[in-house]
Amino acid sequence: MNATPRTLNRFLLGVLGLVLMGIGGGLVLISVWPAAARSWNGFAADAGEGVASALSSTALPGGSGSWIWALLALLSFLGIVLMTGWMAGQGGGRTGTLVSEYDDDGAPGRVAISGTVAEQALRAALRENPDVTAAAVSTYSVKGRTALRVRITLRQGAAPHLVAADATALVETLDTVLGHQTPVLLSLEAGRRLRFSREDRVR
DSSP, X not given: OOOOOXXXXXXXXXXXXXXXXXXXXXXXXXXXXXXXXXXXXXXXXXXXXXXXXXXXXXXXXXXXXXXXXXXXXXXXXXXXXXXHHHHHTSSOOBOSEEEEEEEOSSSOEEEEEEHHHHHHHHHHHHHTSTTEXXXXXEEEEETTEEEEEEEEEEOTTOOHHHHHHHHHHHHHHHHHHHTOOOOEEEEEEOOXXXXXXOEEEEX
C-alpha cells in the first residue's frame, strides 16, 4: 500500500541481474575457453591503448589532467543524486488524515478525522482478543483515497479465520461510527512458532 516505485525497482533489478549474468558468463567463458581468453587479452590491450590515447588527447592546458576525469566526476555526482532520489522514493504513502470531507449543513466547513483515531481504536480493540499477540494499524493514501492497513500477529494455535472475522466486524463498527467506509487491507501474520502461512484480505 505504500508509494514504493515497484515498476522502477523491478526494471532496475532486471537490468542489474542481466549485467551480472553477462559478467559472470564472460568470466566463466574466459576461464574455460582458451580462444576466448586470448580474444579478451587482445581486446583489453587495445582498450588500454585507446584509453591512454584519449586521455592524452584531451589533456587540459598546463598538464593538469584530462577533462574526461572532470566529466566522470560530474556523472558520478549526478548518479549519487539520482540514487538519493530513488532511495527517498522507497516506502512512503503514509498520511495523518483518515477522513476529510466538506459539510455544508448548518455551519459550512471541512470536517477532518485524524488517522490516529482509527489506529488507536482498532489496535486497542484487537489486542483484547487473546488470540492476538500484536496488532499494528496504519493509514495510507492510495490513488488519492485513504485506506487502512491492519497487521495482526496471531498466537500459536489460533484460528486465522475467526480472528479475521472479528477484525472485519471491528472495521465495520468503525465505519458505522465514522459514517464513512474506508478500504482496508487486513494482514494476518504467523508468529515465530506458528506454522500456517500468511493471509491477506482486502475490503
